[in-house]
Amino acid sequence: MPERPLRLDDYRQVVPSNTIDLIYRLAERVQGRSLLHVNSTRVGGGVAEMLHRYIPLFQDIGVEAGWEVISGSDAFFRVTKSFHNALQGQEQVFTEEMLRTYLEVNRENAARLDLAADVVMIHDPQPAALIEYASRKGKWIWRCHIDISRPQRRAWNFLRQFIVKYDAAIFSLPKFSQRLPIPQYLIYPSIDPLSEKNRDLTGEEVNAILDRLNIPRDKPILLQVSRFDRFKDPIGVINAYRIVKKYDDCRLVLAGGTADDDPEGAQVLSEVMEAAAGDPNIHVLLLPPTADLEINALQRAATIILQKSIREGFGLTVAEGMWKGKPVIGGFAGGITVQIIYGVTGYTVNSVEGCAFRIRYLLNNPEVARQMGENAREYVRQNFLITRDLIDHLALMVSLLG
DSSP states (O other): OOOOOOOGGGGTTTSOTTHHHHHHHHHHTTTTOEEEEEESOSSSSHHHHHHHHHHHHHHHTTOEEEEEEOOOOHHHHHHHHHHHHHHTTOOOOOOHHHHHHHHHHHHHHHHHSOOOOSEEEEESSTTTTHHHHSOOOSEEEEEEOSOOSSOOHHHHHHHHHHHTTSSEEEESSGGGOOOOSSOEEEOOOOBOTTSTTTSOOOHHHHHHHHHHTTOOOSSOEEEEEOOSOGGGOHHHHHHHHHHHHTTSOOEEEEEEOOOTTOTTHHHHHHHHHHHHTTOTTEEEEEOOTTOHHHHHHHHHHOSEEEEOOSSOSOOHHHHHHHHTTOOEEEESOTTHHHHOOBTTTEEEESSHHHHHHHHHHHHTOHHHHHHHHHHHHHHHHHHSBHHHHHHHHHHHHHHHHO
16 A cells, blocks of 8 residues: 655654744745755665655645656666765776766766756766756755765766866765865755654564564564665674674574665675575565565564664664664764764674674673663654754755745
């Protein structure tokens, strides 16, 4: 059954007091204005997930919100995956042919897409060059969701020539940014507490879904939810579990999928399957983009949630796990360090051994884990819900449009 359209008032009982009234006041300043989001995929990955939730809420408060998706060849998405890796500091090879492919696909999409809006928000590197070819009437913003603090210089210098033409840039953390001659803004990403992935579930619902996924609940469950990407370090998670397993009986669930714009996902999944082979207590689940309810149930059933990324954008799976009242152990990377308050809502770790140590500590101190989970949920309520995100975007529109 499809979810009914979102209404802002639905959130009054969930979010901090006065939040909804503030949104309505800000919305009065931009009612009738238009906002267009452009990214590279409609399914898979955090950006697409957020946009599915943002658009109806903007529309509900009187902003004409739209969403366009660029299309391209496999070669184009191989190039943009290389950009993604290079901007996060991994050395990549870029040929002139690769750069021409990138520019040509952006030129074709600029001609194909309707990019007319008061504010146009371009997400990440894939469509960044649209600004070079589109006829611009509104304000254009580049929204970067990844950590570009230490990029491969050739990749960043190529991309920068387009970014400096934008009216503003948004980063998820101050340390993610680069020196630019345009205004820069900080906006944390967010989760939607009323979505299928985050709404409350009954115990019966959770059990039924785990039964369908063939995940027994006979022992503590360690869970990492993320697409199969080397930067998420799924092999490191398996190695940490193997250390823990020597002393504490538990299960490991690695749940995720691949995204349309990530050609490496299938290869990483194959490596994970090989590493997990032979252990009946390791469950590798390849989930479709529509598996929000399954992810919700897995997070609610988990004892400890992991996000052992070695590079990360913001890493909203951390906030999702915290919203379910679970302690989270995450890699010391990206936005994980903002979401996890060390020793209060979870732990950040720098190694496989450190991850295993913290898992064992929480398994053997369940009251500490329970209190951390309570702290984690409240911290998300105050800082990482979609309503706060809506306030930030409305305030930015008010600022840019006067």
